[in-house]
Amino acid sequence: MHNQYTDILLDLPEVRVVQVLEMDAQTIHMEVAPTDYTQPCPLCLSAYAVIRKGSNRVRKIRHRSMCSKRLYLLAPVIRLFCNACQAGFVWHYAFVGPGKRYSFAFKQQAIYTAAASTVQQSATIHELDSPNPIPALACRGK
Secondary structure, three states: OOOHHHHHOOOOOEEEEEEEEEEEOOOOEEEEOOOOOOOOOOOOOOOOOEEEEEEEEEEEEEEEOOOOOOEEEEEEEEEEEOOOOOEEEEOOOOOOOOOOOOOOHHHHHHHHHHOOOOOHHHHHOOOOOOOOOOHHHOOOOO
């Protein structure tokens, strides 16, 4: 259950919160959906020739902590198709890299704490799922 302020607290303007699920005392899952119906084609930049082809699965993305709880965003992997250039592609979210499990905001939060501690201590603080936290914290792209 959520209200209109959940989107403001999340601070991701490209998505809206559909449902909030509290999994346990330490974890919150938020089901999100894009605010727009389609996205421009990355090849020809056409916005009018793009159609939705459905959704394959849901991406589980670790976002920065909220209210001292782990926050996971459940974002759909939406397939899109451009009729102008006949290209198929998936929805690109600005807050996370393609195929990544950690959002840019979470990486920044983890790197900020790693500046004052070791990487292993930072991985323990953030309870990273990866057995080797160094590749998970590597900030590529942004």
